[in-house]
Every structure is written in structure tokens, then in C-alpha cells.
Amino acid sequence: MTTTSDLGDRRPLAVPSPRSIRRYTRAAANRHGDTSIGALLSDVYSAILMAAIGLGTAIGVATTLRDSLPKVPARPHDGLLLPLSTLAALVVLALAGTALSLAARLGPVGVGAAEARWWLSLPVRRRGLLRPAAWRLPATAALVGGPVVLVLVLFAQEGMSGSAAVSTLVGGLLGAGAIVVLAGVAQTLGIDRRVTARVGDVLLGLVPVLGLAVALGARDLAIGLTPSVVVLVLLLVVAAVGGVLLDLRLERIPVRELRDSGSVATQAAGAVVSLDSRELGRALADRMTSVRRRRSIRFGWVSSPARALLTADIVLWWRSPRHVVQVVAAAAVPALVAAVSRLDTPFALATAYLVAGYVAMLATAEGPRRAEMAPIIDRLLPIGAREVRRLRLVVPGVLMGLWTLAVLGPIGWSNGDPAGWLALAVAATPVWAGAAIRSAYRPSPDWSGPLAATPMGALPTGVGSVLVRGPDVVLLGMVPVLISIGIGQVTQTLIVVQAVCALIAVAVGSRVKGFSILDMAAEDPRAAATKSGTKTGTKTGTTSTPKSGR
Amino acid sequence: MPSDVVIRARSLSVGYGGEPVCAPVTFTVRAGDALALVGANGSGKSTILRAVLGLLEPSGGELSVLGRPVDEREAIFRAEVSSVLDDDAYFPALTVAEHLLLTARGHGVDDATGLAAELLAEFGLSSHANVLPVSLSSGQRRRLLLAAGFARPRRLLVLDEPEQRLDQQMRSALAERLRAERAAGGAVLLATHDPVLLEAVASRAVLVGDDQSVLMSPADAARAIGAETLGGGDEAAPTAAADGAPGPAGTASGRTASVATTTPKGQSSQAGQSAQQGGSGKRRRRP
Structure with missing residues (x-):
């Protein structure tokens, strides 16, 4: 081997053992670490x-x-x-x-x-x-x-x-x-x-x-x-x-x-x-995804920002076979639970409906989750933040609509009232969509603030309220469905209440917290002018790049 | 194969997901030789370096390093090939000096402590020897990486844009160090955007591009880089630099090249047709 200039007379010795390399690294790290053996044993x-x-x-x-x-x-x-x-x-x-x-x-x-x-x-x-x-x-x-x-x-x-x-x-x-x-x-x-x-x-x-x-x-x-x-x-x-x-x-x-x-x-x-x-x-x-695709979609049908957004969400879901399988497999879970001896209770079925539905719902909101990670995706389009949220409800809504029909349909069939259960499924669908969007756009826990000591270690204060965003809408918005499963029948009152819950869930899901003047200008220029106390003579609604609030 | 051939690449094709990122390249690097890869951002320079280091499977062509097929899993390969890429990663609890000591001792260098001290001084890190890398500036961390590249025996040194984040003084010192490397019989393969470093160090250069990759003299490559930086023109004509022929920097300047190159489709073309192809034509981008 050539001994290059900087080595001078230093001849290579035998190469050390891997264990000695590991030991050297560990020993050097221990010298600078402030963790005592007592603290380690305690942990x-x-x-x-x-x-x-x-x-x-x-x-x-x-x-x-x-x-x-x-x-x-x-x-x-x-x-x-x-x-x-x-x-x-x-x-x-x-x-x-x-x-x-x-x-x-x-x-x-x-x-x-x-x-x-x-x-x-x-x-x-x-x-x-x-x-x-x-x-x-x-x-x-x-x-x-x-x-x-x-x-x-x-x-x-x-x-x-x-x-x-x-x-x-x-x-x-x-x-x-x-x-x-x-x-x-x-x-x-x-x-x-x-x-x-x-x-x-x-x-x-x-x-x-x-x-x-x-x-x-x-x-x-x-x-x-x-x-x-x-x-x-x-x-x-x-x-x-x-x-x-x-x-x-x-x-x-x-x-x-x-x-x-x-x-x-x-x-x-x-x-x-x-x-x-x-x-x-x-x-x-x-x-796990391939870095290249054999074919690219030409997106010829995309002629407006709304269509672009919808198309992106659909393509993102369809190009992930795991998400497709996740939705389909989750639809079979409630039926499977209902087919298990001793587990065919309303409580078990309702639990299966909620858990499997939530798993399926997560698979339908990949687009919003990506947008939360990179808000620029939403801001690039010349439409308001609220409209972006509403559009992002569409794909989870459609997919979860099919999922809910597939799950509640057989239950209605076995209870002798398929029409009522299908109506309940349609009324319940927006709850899933609202929860999907609320969950996708939830803020991350704020680790820069004060931490609270818990049995699981130090956690940021308010972490609970962050983690329940999404599940809270599902739990509260699905009460009529859960009652229906519990009593084994659907009433008109329950369908109406479910529809009201769906409206609330959609409103919660499409709510944009921290709405800025820019966002308001995109949605309603006059309201923005009033809010900011200035007069505006230009129409900014179609050309601004609104902030996608969280 | 002659014993002094360190790298031999024949129609080497590299890319991701089966798609080439640049035209196939052909070059030979001998002991005491320094070959520079130049070209626009995303033209495939770093990808070629990764293939030479065994970090990426070539998608076509032939490639051998030190007379053997490239396999970084072989200890002998790692013992003889030193590399400095843009991998800005450090053990969070090891000091600057300890990183160098780890490298030197891991390669069985006698008096590793003395060598580390010399390199720390040479790369302006003596006063930071006992601090953790996290407290270093971006340029100082780059110097640590470069020092580690020299803290071990080697026959081939592979550098990816070593001038990045270095001040002018350190760039000059690095050029001096690389010239010494060549003089001591070491081979150097580097990708660079710095025309001064290129002319000071390289014996030959390859302009890497989409349509064809052209072997040229360092002077012409430096002009090509300059033109690229200024927005492109066609003022830099490639010059002859026969494959494998040793040649000092800047030789044969001004003559039209007749080196046959290969396009991605396997068509032969003449180097003189496009010295500036790195910045023109339809570009395939690395994902």
C-alpha cells in the first residue's frame, strides 16, 4: 500500500478488532457524558x-x-x-x-x-x-x-x-x-x-x-x-x-x-x-416507494385549482397499494368480529366499527397529512385556506362513504332494515371525513414549552389535547351510530341527529385556526379590509397565496 | 492491466431506478493522477463518485478499482480507498480529535495521536481539538471531514466538491495538499465546481453531461465551469486528452478534441461537438 505524504514514517500496524473500535467509541463518549452508572441503573x-x-x-x-x-x-x-x-x-x-x-x-x-x-x-x-x-x-x-x-x-x-x-x-x-x-x-x-x-x-x-x-x-x-x-x-x-x-x-x-x-x-x-x-x-x-414510475399521468383533466387538489389526493391514495388494502381489509373487521362466538355483542361490534373505521380513515387522508408537513403545497394554489380544507374532505368522504356502506349495510341486512342502516351510513360518512382532516392537520406537540412529569417521562403540557384531535370527532360524532348498533335498530331521530353531527364534524374539520388577514382577503376582501382597518381597492381573492392555517 | 491503474471505467453508466442521470463515462485514473469531474448541478458527478466507492450499483459498463471489481464490503477496498463525501455526520459525544483518532487507529496507523495533532494544525482545528463537532461551524465541520480523509493510508482519494464551505486560504491549502498527494503516488478523483482548484490539482477532467461526457484538459474544464457559472456560452472548446495518458494540468490547450464519447443511446459522437452540453439540452434530473 502506498504510504502517502502525511503518514510519513508511520507504518500501518495491524488493524484493530471491531470490539476495540466499539469500546474506544463508547469509552470516549462516556468520558464526555454526564450519565452516571447509578442513573443508568435507576433507569x-x-x-x-x-x-x-x-x-x-x-x-x-x-x-x-x-x-x-x-x-x-x-x-x-x-x-x-x-x-x-x-x-x-x-x-x-x-x-x-x-x-x-x-x-x-x-x-x-x-x-x-x-x-x-x-x-x-x-x-x-x-x-x-x-x-x-x-x-x-x-x-x-x-x-x-x-x-x-x-x-x-x-x-x-x-x-x-x-x-x-x-x-x-x-x-x-x-x-x-x-x-x-x-x-x-x-x-x-x-x-x-x-x-x-x-x-x-x-x-x-x-x-x-x-x-x-x-x-x-x-x-x-x-x-x-x-x-x-x-x-x-x-x-x-x-x-x-x-x-x-x-x-x-x-x-x-x-x-x-x-x-x-x-x-x-x-x-x-x-x-x-x-x-x-x-x-x-x-x-x-x-x-418503501419506488423512486421512479414507469408512467406519468398527464393530468389533462386538471383545469382548476380545486381539480388539481382533488386529483392530487386521489392519485396519492391510489398510488399507495398499502392504503387501498388498508381500507378494504378494515371493512372486513366488523363482519369478522360479528362472526365470532361470544364476541358478537353490540359492544364488541361498536368497538370494531370505531377501531377499524379509524384505521381505514387514516389511509384516506394521506394528502392532508402531506400538506400539513409541507404547508406550501396548500399555499401554492390560488384558493382560500378554508376552501382547501373543504376540498380535502372530498377524498376521505368518498372513500369512507363506501367503507361505511360496506360495514353498516350487512348489519342492516341482518337486522331486516337495510334502507335505514344505509341512510345512517350516508349520514355518518362526513364524520369520518371531518375527523380525517382534523387529525391530519393537528399541530405537533410543542416540546419548546414547559414539560410535565408523567409515568411515561416528561411530556409537553397540552399533549393530550393534541393527540385526541381526530379521535374526539369520531367518538362524539358517531354516538347515533353506536346507539343504533347497541339497540340493533335505526330510527328517524337517530338519522337526523347523525346528520347534525355530520354537519358539526365537517365544520370542525374544515375550521382553520389562526386565520390571517391574508387568508381572509382570499376568502372575502371586504371582511379583510374591515378587520385590518384599511381600505382596499383591489381584488385579491383569486391571486393571493393564502396561508394554510393550522 | 498495468499495476499503476487505480480506476478503470469503461462506458460506465450510473443512475437511479434504472434511469441514467448522465451519459456513460469512460476514464482511467493512474497512480499519481488526479481526475476531476465537472458539470452542472445534478449532472451526475456525485453519482459517478458513489459508484466508484461502491455506494451505488452501476447500471451499465465496466468499473474496476485497484484492479478489482468495486465492492466496498471488502476490507481491502476500504483500506485503500479514502473518501470525503457530503456526509455531515458525527458521533455526538466524540470530540474533533477523537474522530480523527478513531479513523487513524481504525486503520492501524502507528502514532495516531501525532498524526491527528498534525492534521488538526494543518486544517486549522487545533483550538477545537477537544470540542464536540456540534459546536463547530459548517466550514469547520467540513475541514474535519477532509482531515479524516487524510488521517489514514490510502491509494485512492475520492472527494466530492471538497471546496464546499471552505474559505480561500483553506482552498489553497487543500490544493497544495492534493498536489502533494499526487506527488507521493496517490490517485485522486474529485468532483468540483472550483476552476482554481481544478487547474491546480487535476491532470485531466471529464465534463459530465446528459448527452455525452467529454474528457478534456483541466484548463478547458475550468473555462467550461466559468461559462456555466456566467450563464453558459460556447466559448470553451474541448481539448485533446487521450484516455489514460498522463498529462500535466493545462496541456494541449486550444486543440480540438477527437476523443470518442458515448451517448446514452450508445451512439458515438465527437467531443468537439459540445463542450457545453452540461448546461444545455433536455436534462434528466436525479430524483
């Missing part, structure tokens, strides 16, 4: 204690919920019956899909920008440098997956013995870890992370459909949820072999891949810490 102790309390609470809630369920089906079924255990098995399958999708989106092996720049350029064995990063996500998945599966099975299965609970816990732990490890092996094999993530998404999207198919095709299909020893050994073998393969092949992951994954993980972690679900969605979704 670990608090985390373990909080996790144990959380797990205990979850187990208590799950068993209480299970005991509160009716022992026999609430209503007579027309052959549609799924045991609770089958539903739990389907949820486990959905969790597996989620774990695979998340693992692929986050890497699962990745490094931060600093590690990529200063570590991965060194001629040391990368395996040693990457090993901690490679095991972080599988370990996290295992630690989360085990308890989650245990709580789920405790909810679905009565009279579980201690050994069965341990088997379930270990099975969940091994299964979740194995899924993430396999995603890592796929990464080392050069399989596109988008493909792996798509497999997980498809699995997740298929679960409700699969559940309905099982309900229609096979009655009383009971699935044992406690894993047998054979299953546990199988999971252990998969996790172990996958782990060894992952470790051996860590060197084969290109630095661009590692850095890209690390960047996503950093962005996602930042979003979680700052309680910004929109940013989290962007972090997990943006790198």
Missing part, C-alpha cells in the same frame, strides 16, 4: 418495573374482559360461528405480518449516519461492528411479542395452566424473534426490503378476509393456542439457524442498505419519542 430498574406493571395490568384486563363475555352466543347465527380461539389465532397471524413488515421497513439491520461514516469506512471486520445492531431488533421483537401473545391467548382461552402460559410466552418470544431474524437473513441475501415488507403487509391484509372465509367455510374450527413442545422446538431451530445465518452474513449487507435502514430507524425513533404518529407513518412508508 433500567424503572423500565423493568414499568414493563412488569404494564404486563400485569394487561393480563388483568384481558382475563376480566374474557370473564365478562357471555358464555353463549348473544344472537342466533346463520351458520357463521368462529370460536374465540380462532380469532386469537388470526390476530397472532396479523401480528406476525406486522412484525415482518416493520422489521423490513426498519432494516432490520441498520446503522446510524455517524456509525456509517466513521465505523463502516474502517478496514475492520464489519460483522463485529454490526453484531449489536443486528441483534437489537430481534431481541426487542421477542421481548414485546412474547407478552403480547400471552395476553391475547389469556383473553381467548380459559383455565390456562402455568406451564401452558410459560409455553405460550416462550412461543411468542421465539416466534417474534424468528420473524425478525428471517427478515434480517433476507436483507443479507440482497432481497429488496420493499418485497419483504410487502409480504408482511399482504399477510396482515389477508387476515380479516381469511377469517371471514373460515367463518363461511368451516364451522366450529377450534385452534389450539398453546404451542406444543414440537412447535417450540421448531421455532427455536428456526430462530437459531436464522440467527447464525444472519450473523455469518452480516458482512454481505452493503453500506448503502445499512445506512438507509439506520436512517429510517432514527426517524421512526424520533417520531415515537416526540409522539408524532404522522412522522412515524412517513418514516415507515417513504422509503
Whole structure:
């Protein structure tokens, strides 16, 4: 090797071990850090204690919920019956899909920008440098997956013995870890992370459909949820072999891949810490889209700002297959819940309607969420901020209208009053649209202000009021629908009240807080002149670039 | 292949999502040679550098570095190729000196502490040796990155617009340092918009463009950059600079080039047809 001028007589020595590089970095960081070992231990102790309390609470809630369920089906079924255990098995399958999708989106092996720049350029064995990063996500998945599966099975299965609970816990732990490890092996094999993530998404999207198919095709299909020893050994073998393969092949992951994954993980972690679900969605979704498209749309039909806005929202939704699948799959969830023995109660159906509807609603408001992130998108168009909000209601409104019809229609059919339920669905649709817009344009928590100490750490004051924007409109605006589900019928009064709720929801959703003089000028020049105390002789309504208030 | 060939690129095509960002390029860089890539913003200079460093898979053509196909996963590749791109990332808890020490020790340099001290002095960072990078100015952080590029053994040094955020004095010092690099037998590949740095350092240049990429002398490339900066003209005629032929900066100025280049469609064209293509014609932009 050429020894270039600046090295002079300094001959290269043996390259140090990866562990020594990690130690050097850690030791140097510790010298400048102000975290004592006592504080670190205290944090670990608090985390373990909080996790144990959380797990205990979850187990208590799950068993209480299970005991509160009716022992026999609430209503007579027309052959549609799924045991609770089958539903739990389907949820486990959905969790597996989620774990695979998340693992692929986050890497699962990745490094931060600093590690990529200063570590991965060194001629040391990368395996040693990457090993901690490679095991972080599988370990996290295992630690989360085990308890989650245990709580789920405790909810679905009565009279579980201690050994069965341990088997379930270990099975969940091994299964979740194995899924993430396999995603890592796929990464080392050069399989596109988008493909792996798509497999997980498809699995997740298929679960409700699969559940309905099982309900229609096979009655009383009971699935044992406690894993047998054979299953546990199988999971252990998969996790172990996958782990060894992952470790051996860590060197084969290109630095661009590692850095890209690390960047996503950093962005996602930042979003979680700052309680910004929109940013989290962007972090997990943006790198999964292709940088180029084979065909571009000519947008020949776009002849006005309003059409441009609507077209943008439609294209954004349609070009994201995940969002399309999300809406369709969520529509099957209430029907699936209604087909589960002991869970076919009005309360469970109403809960399924709200949760699945909210999940579907989130998939319809990608345009407004993007616009909130970059307000210039709205300001570029020569229309007022209020009109922008109203136009942005259209796409969520249409999509959620179809979704609500698909969900409430069958309920009305089974209750013998399809017309009434369809009318209720039409009246309820604007509530979803209003909530979608309110949720999309909600401000981020203000971390620059005073923080309040909470069991979850320091949080900004007023964070609660920020986080409930969107869900609040759904909960309050859907009261008539929830009552209808509860009493099993639709009345004219409920439809009228629902329509009034819809009007309020639309008004709330299209409300622009912090309306500026410029915005007012765009909407009504005379009002703006009055407000500002000046006279204006020019018409600015069609040419200004209004501020899109939050 | 001769042993002194450090980079050999033949009809190298680079891009994103299967779309090329520039015309295929052909060049050879030998030990003691410095090749500059010039061209408009988005013309593909940095993308070519990323391909040479193994950070991007070429979409076509042939590329070898130090006689081997490019694979940054190989430790030997990382041991011999040093790079300074625009990756402004640092360990938040490591000081300026510790970043340099990490690089030097990680490459097994004897007396890493002494080398780090020398580089800190040379790059005007001695007084900031024990501060965290977050407290440095943008230009000082750039100097730290450049110092790290020299804090290790190397046969090839790849620099992406190293003049960025540097004051004139530091640019001159950098040019001096790169000349010393060449004199010591090191090879340099850099992308630059600075005509002074280009003429001071480069032995040859490639004007990277959409329709064709042209090999030319540093003097002509510097004129092309100047014309580009001033809004474009066609005053800079390319000059002959035979592929792989060593040549000092500014040689053969004024002669019309006859170097065959390749268009994205694989058609041959003459370099002399368009020295200014970097700023003309329909542009394909990097996403």
C-alpha cells in the first residue's frame, strides 16, 4: 500500500478488532457524558418495573374482559360461528405480518449516519461492528411479542395452566424473534426490503378476509393456542439457524442498505419519542416507494385549482397499494368480529366499527397529512385556506362513504332494515371525513414549552389535547351510530341527529385556526379590509397565496 | 492491466431506478493522477463518485478499482480507498480529535495521536481539538471531514466538491495538499465546481453531461465551469486528452478534441461537438 505524504514514517500496524473500535467509541463518549452508572441503573430498574406493571395490568384486563363475555352466543347465527380461539389465532397471524413488515421497513439491520461514516469506512471486520445492531431488533421483537401473545391467548382461552402460559410466552418470544431474524437473513441475501415488507403487509391484509372465509367455510374450527413442545422446538431451530445465518452474513449487507435502514430507524425513533404518529407513518412508508414510475399521468383533466387538489389526493391514495388494502381489509373487521362466538355483542361490534373505521380513515387522508408537513403545497394554489380544507374532505368522504356502506349495510341486512342502516351510513360518512382532516392537520406537540412529569417521562403540557384531535370527532360524532348498533335498530331521530353531527364534524374539520388577514382577503376582501382597518381597492381573492392555517 | 491503474471505467453508466442521470463515462485514473469531474448541478458527478466507492450499483459498463471489481464490503477496498463525501455526520459525544483518532487507529496507523495533532494544525482545528463537532461551524465541520480523509493510508482519494464551505486560504491549502498527494503516488478523483482548484490539482477532467461526457484538459474544464457559472456560452472548446495518458494540468490547450464519447443511446459522437452540453439540452434530473 502506498504510504502517502502525511503518514510519513508511520507504518500501518495491524488493524484493530471491531470490539476495540466499539469500546474506544463508547469509552470516549462516556468520558464526555454526564450519565452516571447509578442513573443508568435507576433507569433500567424503572423500565423493568414499568414493563412488569404494564404486563400485569394487561393480563388483568384481558382475563376480566374474557370473564365478562357471555358464555353463549348473544344472537342466533346463520351458520357463521368462529370460536374465540380462532380469532386469537388470526390476530397472532396479523401480528406476525406486522412484525415482518416493520422489521423490513426498519432494516432490520441498520446503522446510524455517524456509525456509517466513521465505523463502516474502517478496514475492520464489519460483522463485529454490526453484531449489536443486528441483534437489537430481534431481541426487542421477542421481548414485546412474547407478552403480547400471552395476553391475547389469556383473553381467548380459559383455565390456562402455568406451564401452558410459560409455553405460550416462550412461543411468542421465539416466534417474534424468528420473524425478525428471517427478515434480517433476507436483507443479507440482497432481497429488496420493499418485497419483504410487502409480504408482511399482504399477510396482515389477508387476515380479516381469511377469517371471514373460515367463518363461511368451516364451522366450529377450534385452534389450539398453546404451542406444543414440537412447535417450540421448531421455532427455536428456526430462530437459531436464522440467527447464525444472519450473523455469518452480516458482512454481505452493503453500506448503502445499512445506512438507509439506520436512517429510517432514527426517524421512526424520533417520531415515537416526540409522539408524532404522522412522522412515524412517513418514516415507515417513504422509503418503501419506488423512486421512479414507469408512467406519468398527464393530468389533462386538471383545469382548476380545486381539480388539481382533488386529483392530487386521489392519485396519492391510489398510488399507495398499502392504503387501498388498508381500507378494504378494515371493512372486513366488523363482519369478522360479528362472526365470532361470544364476541358478537353490540359492544364488541361498536368497538370494531370505531377501531377499524379509524384505521381505514387514516389511509384516506394521506394528502392532508402531506400538506400539513409541507404547508406550501396548500399555499401554492390560488384558493382560500378554508376552501382547501373543504376540498380535502372530498377524498376521505368518498372513500369512507363506501367503507361505511360496506360495514353498516350487512348489519342492516341482518337486522331486516337495510334502507335505514344505509341512510345512517350516508349520514355518518362526513364524520369520518371531518375527523380525517382534523387529525391530519393537528399541530405537533410543542416540546419548546414547559414539560410535565408523567409515568411515561416528561411530556409537553397540552399533549393530550393534541393527540385526541381526530379521535374526539369520531367518538362524539358517531354516538347515533353506536346507539343504533347497541339497540340493533335505526330510527328517524337517530338519522337526523347523525346528520347534525355530520354537519358539526365537517365544520370542525374544515375550521382553520389562526386565520390571517391574508387568508381572509382570499376568502372575502371586504371582511379583510374591515378587520385590518384599511381600505382596499383591489381584488385579491383569486391571486393571493393564502396561508394554510393550522 | 498495468499495476499503476487505480480506476478503470469503461462506458460506465450510473443512475437511479434504472434511469441514467448522465451519459456513460469512460476514464482511467493512474497512480499519481488526479481526475476531476465537472458539470452542472445534478449532472451526475456525485453519482459517478458513489459508484466508484461502491455506494451505488452501476447500471451499465465496466468499473474496476485497484484492479478489482468495486465492492466496498471488502476490507481491502476500504483500506485503500479514502473518501470525503457530503456526509455531515458525527458521533455526538466524540470530540474533533477523537474522530480523527478513531479513523487513524481504525486503520492501524502507528502514532495516531501525532498524526491527528498534525492534521488538526494543518486544517486549522487545533483550538477545537477537544470540542464536540456540534459546536463547530459548517466550514469547520467540513475541514474535519477532509482531515479524516487524510488521517489514514490510502491509494485512492475520492472527494466530492471538497471546496464546499471552505474559505480561500483553506482552498489553497487543500490544493497544495492534493498536489502533494499526487506527488507521493496517490490517485485522486474529485468532483468540483472550483476552476482554481481544478487547474491546480487535476491532470485531466471529464465534463459530465446528459448527452455525452467529454474528457478534456483541466484548463478547458475550468473555462467550461466559468461559462456555466456566467450563464453558459460556447466559448470553451474541448481539448485533446487521450484516455489514460498522463498529462500535466493545462496541456494541449486550444486543440480540438477527437476523443470518442458515448451517448446514452450508445451512439458515438465527437467531443468537439459540445463542450457545453452540461448546461444545455433536455436534462434528466436525479430524483
